[in-house]
Amino acid sequence: MKILKKKQTTALLCVAFLIGLASSALASGAHEGVMVENCRIRYIPAKEPKAAGYMAIHNHGSEARVLVSLSTDKAEKVEMHETLIEGNVAKMRQVNELAIPANGSLEMKSGGFHLMFQKISPDLKFGDSVKLILHFKDGAKVEAEAKVVSIHEDMDMRHEHMGH
Template identity: 40%
Template structure:
């Protein structure tokens, strides 16, 4: 019976590990993905869910990828019906909590891709935390589409100093 249980658990664990990637000190990343963009696009967005299973808050302070010239932490805010992207120096993940990077919210702004990326490809991204710890991830490129339901809102890029 124990052998059968172990045999069934291994594939389940492998499926879970593909969706959730862990770093030390209790931080886990779920569902890292990048929206596919036209080959001429100068910027893309990266999304994920950061879970902090530790007893202390953690702060994401930077990200980088060999597939892009620059990666920045951003947050979209809406003021008077106008959506603005605001650079974030850090994103705090509360102890026992999570932060979702999603359209119309926090996201990685991936600037100047070095080559066109197609749906299904994988992209390496390294996250850096305030304590100096780094976490290497593989982001999945997914088919493009709408801008995450931002219809009816205008986008102001003037606050982006890249």
């Protein structure tokens, strides 16, 4: 397989994820070559009914793919945000499109591109899985499972992720 030549660990994780997703991804007509990894919602048990989300999207295809929206039945809406530093102040800006380059990937993370779940379901608990649908500009839909994590768990996951 071509992808195994690249970053082997990443490729293996993607393959493992794809196997898990196979039935639903095929059913939703997912385009080949887009894989979602390390998808999580950072839940803050507070009064604010919003939460940040992160994932890595790998595009193993030969054309760039453009993410235009996400949906879930566990939040009123899912916005795509970018964090910008202006002076000493971090500001967030909503973006309408996120491009994943051909044979490349987009890593969402704190301080960069991220998701913002608005009016997220108050029933969610740590460890829950939330089904997300990624909508691409070409009409393709890709399903992903986002895990609800605490900030501390998210930090641990990021360390593991950076390790490979």
